[in-house]
Amino acid sequence: MKCMNCGSTNDVIDFVARKEKLFLCVNCRGKLANGQLGKIGRPSLGVTKKVSLTLSEEGWKRLDELAKGNRSQYLRHLVLEAQSEDWSNDACLGYAMLGMENMGYSERQIQELLRAIKSEFDWKSVEEAKCAYKDSSY
Ligand SMILES: [Zn+2]
Numbered sequence: 253m254k255c256m257n258c259g260s261t262n263d264v265i266d267f268v269a270r271k272e273k274l275f276l277c278v279n280c281r282g283k284l285a286n287g288q289l290g291k292i293g294r295p296s297l298g299v300t301k302k303v304s305l306t307l308s309e310e311g312w313k314r315l316d317e318l319a320k321g322n323r324s325q326y327l328r329h330l331v332l333e334a335q336s337e338d339w340s341n342d343a344c345l346g347y348a349m350l351g352m353e354n355m356g357y358s359e360r361q362i363q364e365l366l367r368a369i370k371s372e373f374d375w376k377s378v379e380e381a382k383c384a385y386k387d388s389s390y
Contacts, residue, residue, distance in 0.1 A: 255280050257289060341373055 253264045255277035263278040276284060283289040307315065319326035345366055352362045372381065 257283075336378075340378055341370075345369060 253266065253275055254261055255264050256275045257280040258277060260277040260279065264275055265281075266273060266275045268274070269284070274284075280289060315323065315326070348365060348369055349362055352365060357365075376384065
């Protein structure tokens with residue numbers, strides 16, 4: 253077993269501190285006890301801010317089913333997914349446009365392709381599009 257802080261194998265034990273499971277060597281346990289060890293273990297997810305959310309009884313029931321006991325984790329996942337999907341859509345259009353410009357396609361052809369890609373955004377998830385490309389012969 254390796255120390256999660258320094259990688260040493262000198263007398264490493266695992267224990268729980270501040271709700272985190274830690275694997276530390278004898279030196280790092282000494283540092284931890286003296287408050288000389290900085291942040292260890294799972295990195296912080298970010299800044300916590302409070303929000304209020306209003307949903308119908310049915311909406312909350314559905315959310316709790318999907319969240320499987322961890323609302324904030326589930327909502328964080330949805331927010332990150334929504335944000336990355338926006339980025340992916342614009343980036344995808346940009347890549348397609350640049351590639352077509354490099355190949356010498358006309359403005360009209362580029363417009364048509366971008367329109368076709370945009371309409372796929374409404375029908376296919378990022379994951380489905382990824383799979384469609386991977387499973388294709390391109
Ligand atoms: Zn150590």
